[in-house]
Amino acid sequence: MTPILELRGLQKAFGAVTVADSQSWALAPGEALGVLGPNGAGKTSMFNLVTGTLPADGGQILLNGRDIMPWPAARRCRAGIARSFQVPQPFGGMTIFENTFVAATQGARLSGSAAEDLCLDVLNRTSLLPKANVLAGGLTLLERKRLELARAMCAQPSVILLDEIAGGLTEHECKSLIETIMGLRETGVSIVWIEHVVHALLAVVDRLLVIDFGKKIAEGEPEAIMQSPEVREIYLGIEADV
Amino acid sequence: MDWINATIQGTLLGGLYALFAAGLSLIFGIMRLVNIAHGDLIVLSAYLALTVTMAIGVHPFLALVFVVPAMAVLGYALQRTVLNRTMGDDLLPPLLVTFGFSVIIQNALQIGYTADPQKLKAGAIETASLSIGPITVGVLPLLVFIAAIVVIGALQWMFYKTALGRAFRATSDLQDIAQLMGLNRAHVFGLAMGLSLAVTALAGVFLGIRTSFDPAAGGSRLIFGFEAVIIGGLGNIWGTLAGGVILGVAQTLGAKLNPGFQVLAGHIVFLLILAVRPRGLFPRMD
Numbered sequence: 001m002t003p004i005l006e007l008r009g010l011q012k013a014f015g016a017v018t019v020a021d022s023q024s025w026a027l028a029p030g031e032a033l034g035v036l037g038p039n040g041a042g043k044t045s046m047f048n049l050v051t052g053t054l055p056a057d058g059g060q061i062l063l064n065g066r067d068i069m070p071w072p073a074a075r076r077c078r079a080g081i082a083r084s085f086q087v088p089q090p091f092g093g094m095t096i097f098e099n100t101f102v103a104a105t106q107g108a109r110l111s112g113s114a115a116e117d118l119c120l121d122v123l124n125r126t127s128l129l130p131k132a133n134v135l136a137g138g139l140t141l142l143e144r145k146r147l148e149l150a151r152a153m154c155a156q157p158s159v160i161l162l163d164e165i166a167g168g169l170t171e172h173e174c175k176s177l178i179e180t181i182m183g184l185r186e187t188g189v190s191i192v193w194i195e196h197v198v199h200a201l202l203a204v205v206d207r208l209l210v211i212d213f214g215k216k217i218a219e220g221e222p223e224a225i226m227q228s229p230e231v232r233e234i235y236l237g238i239e240a241d242v
Numbered sequence: 243m244d245w246i247n248a249t250i251q252g253t254l255l256g257g258l259y260a261l262f263a264a265g266l267s268l269i270f271g272i273m274r275l276v277n278i279a280h281g282d283l284i285v286l287s288a289y290l291a292l293t294v295t296m297a298i299g300v301h302p303f304l305a306l307v308f309v310v311p312a313m314a315v316l317g318y319a320l321q322r323t324v325l326n327r328t329m330g331d332d333l334l335p336p337l338l339v340t341f342g343f344s345v346i347i348q349n350a351l352q353i354g355y356t357a358d359p360q361k362l363k364a365g366a367i368e369t370a371s372l373s374i375g376p377i378t379v380g381v382l383p384l385l386v387f388i389a390a391i392v393v394i395g396a397l398q399w400m401f402y403k404t405a406l407g408r409a410f411r412a413t414s415d416l417q418d419i420a421q422l423m424g425l426n427r428a429h430v431f432g433l434a435m436g437l438s439l440a441v442t443a444l445a446g447v448f449l450g451i452r453t454s455f456d457p458a459a460g461g462s463r464l465i466f467g468f469e470a471v472i473i474g475g476l477g478n479i480w481g482t483l484a485g486g487v488i489l490g491v492a493q494t495l496g497a498k499l500n501p502g503f504q505v506l507a508g509h510i511v512f513l514l515i516l517a518v519r520p521r522g523l524f525p526r527m528d
Contacts, residue, residue: 051422052422053418053422072421072426073418073421073422074421074424074425075426077421077422077424078424082423083422085419089416089419091411091412091415091419092415093414093415094408094411094412094415098408098412099412101405102408102409102412102420102423102425103423103424105405105408105409106412106420106423106424106425106426107423107424107425109424111405115405151423155423155424
């Protein structure tokens, strides 16, 4: 089966700092992939490269087998890639509904009542419906994180990229967000999820990818990866016994 | 009574200034582009209408059917082919390029139409008036004022109720994020400029009916438009109407004091407002 998203030898450096070092991995349709790595490992840069915010130096990014490297960000979104931001970036002068409506009309190319219905459905699934007409500038952190998710969903992506969406939430808030993301999985969308809140990640993903210095250092079953010396070193700060 | 009359005439004149300003306000709000050629595009619209009325002998109002879409297409094309290439964090390149447009348009008009003042002939409506008690109001200025309210009301509705308006506001808020939501910036900017010049076309035809114009008439129209936008406050389209009215009233009252004082009075009121409230009277944007 053709992977929904595939990176082949993706390369990007800022001067002497390499943020993507010949990175290759693939995401199967409907799969949820978790991404781990220390701060500054190049995780968010990888999202920026995939969405087209950053131009890559080399390699290939394939969406459904097609090389999307020459495409600008807007076209990549329309073709099926949507993302959320670690620091929520709502359109502050617009209501929650309008925020999602932009994604539905521009990203999913829907119009009129089809776009409205999608927005209302997504807002319902992300528990934002009661606040649909509230300006996005004045929301709580959980609401802003939910709006990030809702807006990305309204672009009707085939791949959704989540950047530390559970970060900064209380335990209770985190739990309710996980439920929403589980619901999202059931719709068949593929997920790539960068997260430091490891238990949240493990509750959802099928596979883990570990990145450091822009390089893929491990990939595989979540249990096996969590036991691996590389991950223990990164997260526990202890040298692996050799 | 003379003063009340002058205030009313000034208010109606403000409608024309608001039409000058609406297009400027629109593109600055959406893409932070300051269009130095705006006044010349108003004059270009008047000349286009002149050509249409002379070529096929129609009333200037009927010429709008041609001039408005023509200017809208020109706006979209200018944005897609030239202005989009100048857009970025630096405000200077679009400023310089539109200044270049201004020079080109003025000189092209001079070659095409000579420097002689021209006027659009609208017939009886030019001198028709309505008497309300002791006050007499010209039908044409009243029509222009109503058109300004309708245009600004329509723009406001478009901004808040339509998909395009929401795309404009999203771009205005966070351009980069909007693109990640699938919004094609180049196209949306093109539509914004197209819409701006459609309003400009209307302003140009009204200008041409109200007063005579020549190829160099754009500069002062640009300034009046700017003043109306700044007085009203950036990003507030109804504020732009208020700004136009304040400027119009200041000018007619100034002219009442001394006929040579008209334009200066407008500038002085503008400066006073700028000194007291640098962000304008009703700002919505930082």
